[in-house]
Amino acid sequence: MKQSDASWGPPRPERADAARNRQHLIATAREMLAELGPDRLTMDALAERSGLGKGTVFRRFGTRAGIFGALLDDGERVFQEQVLCGPPPLGPGAPPLDRLVAYGHARIRFLLEHREIARSALDGRQAVPAGSQSPLSRTHIRMLLGQIDLGPANLDLLAVQLTAALDGPLLLYLSATTLTRSPQQSERQLSDSWQDLVRRVCRP
Secondary structure, eight states: OOOOOOOSSOOOOOOHHHHHHHHHHHHHHHHHHHHHOGGGOOHHHHHHHHTOOHHHHHHHHSSHHHHHHHHHHHHHHHHHHHHHHSOTTTSTTSOHHHHHHHHHHHHHHHHHHTHHHHHHHOOTTSOSSOSSSOOHHHHHHHHHHTTSOOTTOOHHHHHHHHHHTTSHHHHHSSOHHHHHHOHHHHHHHHHHHHHHHHHHHTOO
């Protein structure tokens, strides 16, 4: 899944008119998502409903998947604050291995709670590797791995592989029916598997 290409920290400032358009488009997209569902939230429909030109919508989001990526970003900012400033073990103050386990648990819950938006944010046309900056999960996981004594392991590649275990594949390989019928069971099983994976990878 394409995560926001922002780095950890506050977003870049934007012009007042651009900020107003963004807020209006995001609010309109949320209304359409609640009323119509994800399948009917398109670039053209959003332009018509918002009263803004198609060019404005395309410049802001680029693709239909970009609309959902922007919707996901709002939740990502709250999630980021919990990771940076929240209580341990997700936030600072716990041993790095405990934080890594807690991060996976929280990330799985976040993606399952936002699963319709997150699935729609997947864009198969996106260039690989995506963007010019590391996704947030990879940055955080790499930081935590660096605090654990893993010997000669390639921490950069290990961070990529652990990130892949959480994001896009999590939503691609799980049936939407399964997630809808038993979300709590799915979250529990995925969290248990993540904990087992991390503890095995980071075993001394």
